[in-house]
Every structure is written in structure tokens, then in C-alpha cells.
Amino acid sequence: MKLATFNVNSIRQRAGHVARFLGRMRPEILFLQETRCTEEQVPVGEFEALGYTTRAVGQAGGRNGVAVIANIPFEVVATDLPGDAEDGHARYIEVHAAGMNAAGIYLPNGNSGGEAGFAYKIAWMERLRSVVADRVDTFTPFAVLGDFNVCPTDADLAPGALPPTDALVRPESRAQYRALLHLGMTDALRALHPAETLFTYWDYGAAFETNRGLRIDHVLLSPELAERLEACDVDTMPRSEMQPSDHTPVIATLR
Secondary structure (H helix, E strand, O other), rough: OEEEEOOOHHHHHHHHHHOOOOOOOOOEEEEEEOOOOHHHHHOOOHHHOOOOOEEEOOOOOOOEEEEEEEEOEEEEEEEEOOOOOOOOOOOEEEEEEEOOEEEEEEOOOOOOOOHHHHHHHHHHHHHHHHHHHHHHOOOOOEEEEEEEEOOOOHHHEEOOOOOOOOOOHHHHHHHHEEEEEEEEOOOOOHOOOOOOOOEEEEOOOOOOOOEEEEOOOOOOOOOOHHHHHHEEEEEOOHHHHOOOOOOOOOEEEOO
């Protein structure tokens, strides 16, 4: 089984990129982030033609947005992250499929809105930790995939790509990411590629050609799923296409 994540930076502009990825890699479940539209505006036709069903959580104003696309039966069990009834951002979707739960997340960047914006990021991560702790404590096979907007270590960004004050590398952000690992989650890519230079995001311009990137899109697996991990890779093909997203997919294969 293949689980994948892809921040598309507007699904209406990248539907073709997603369809080509689905046709080439055939993941059973793909989570999208930054769809930037309402549920009704997601162009599902190309995905349906490939045998996939789509469910989205959208937001008006062209902001945020997450979705799941799958070619196996699934049930949506959550469309928002518990813990803050006032949070109207479309950043979380969780499904039950194939005997597991899997969540797609678009974690706040934390660089806009000053310290209040950064506080929202940290609070969101604390809420995510509570969900993960619940799933781990109840022995629920659980995967969290998406754009975490965190470079876990200095090995996860090109030298000098970000200042130390950036929210993606601040100690508080990295500590929250480590807290998820301390609960028992496995960073799938690093588990199989501990020393490789691997990025999932490159800014527009010359960053992709010069490999001046960041690793901020992750797949975390509970112990039950980590035992089944066969492969995890970054697929750079969509980033090399015309008019790409600034992110590229990550794919984990479970036996």
C-alpha cells in the first residue's frame, strides 16, 4: 500500500500535476494540502477517471484547504483538528481505511502575524500531539502525512536557506516535532534515508535547479505501521514539470 502527500499550492492550477502523479505512482491514498478553494471548487473529474474518490475540506478566500484522494474505500472521521472550536482554518482531514487511520495536515507556517501567528502554530502542534497521543495509546494504526512547515534538523534545509529566526526552524517548532516522535511515531523518510540530503520544497526561481531546498513535508507512522514500512521516497518529477507547485510529493510504501 502506498500513502502519499502533496502540497499542490492551488489544486485548480495543479489538477494535471496531481492526475499525472496518480497515474504514474498509483498510491492508494493521497493527501493534498493548500488546495486554496472550497470543497465544491475542487476539480475531481481527472481523478475520478483514474478510479479515485475525492473528499475535501475547503475554506473561502483562496486560503489553506486539504483533501484526500483514494482508490480504496475510506470513511472520513474528522474534518478539523480537535481542541479549538474557534479555529476555522481548513488544515486537517482524517480517514479510516484498510484497517488504519490516516490524517492529512497543513500545519500553520507561523511566520505571518508576528508572535501571535507563531503562537497559533505552536498551539496547533500541541493539539496535534494530543490526537497522536490518543491514537498511539489506543494502539490505533495511525499515519500523519502533510506539510508540517518544520525542518526537523539542520540537515533538512540547504545551508543558509533560512535564518534561525524563521518559524520553520525555531527551537519551539522543532521541539514540538520531536514530541511527536517521542510518542512513538516514526519519521518514515529519515528511518530509511538517515543521512541523505532530501528536500520536499524549493522556492520558485533557481532554488530547484540549485537544490536549495527544505524538507518540510513528512510522513509519520505509528509503531504498528512503522513495522510495515518498506520504502519512503521523494518524487521530484512533479516539481520539474511546467508551472509546478513549490512542493513535491512524498510516498511511503507499506507491506
